[in-house]
Amino acid sequence: MRRQRIGHRSTALLLVIATLSSASPARAQDAGLPPWRAAWRAAAEPDLGAVVAPIDLARAPDGSLVVVDRELRRVQRFDARGKVLGVYRPPARAFLSPAAAAVDPVSAKVYVSDAERATVAVFTLAGDLLAEWGDFQQPEALAPGEGGRMH
Secondary structure: OOOOOOOHHHHHHHHHHHHHHOOOHHHHHHHOOOHHHHHHOOOOOOOOOOOOOEEEEEEOOOOOEEEEEOOOOEEEEEOOOOOEEEEEOOOOOOOOOEEEEEEOOOOOOEEEEEOOOOEEEEEOOOOOEEEEEOOOOOOOOOOEOHHHOEO
């Protein structure tokens, strides 16, 4: 048998392959997947209403709360009893790093900043996307101002 020196990346790959080959075949068969796919299956996203790492919230004129969850990368609106009223997300993609939310008290528009995408998305209170502004330097905070201005 010929020995070859392999780098640390190759060693890590071999470790992953060894781990996958020892995955429980019963689990994989129960799920109807080959063992390697069952081992790499991602955890299911928590149901709507779940909050893992809330980092900002804003109160809407109707008394509901808009909550930014950085871990789940989503923004949800709740009524006073905690019932989910809606989810804010740009069409065809999710937030990468939602950082802040603000609600204009006059127009009830919801503003959500995404620090990693360097954007601010503007939604109706119902969750429809109205606009998306870009070219910011990691927008981490939002605050409504007079005359419909957002700071």
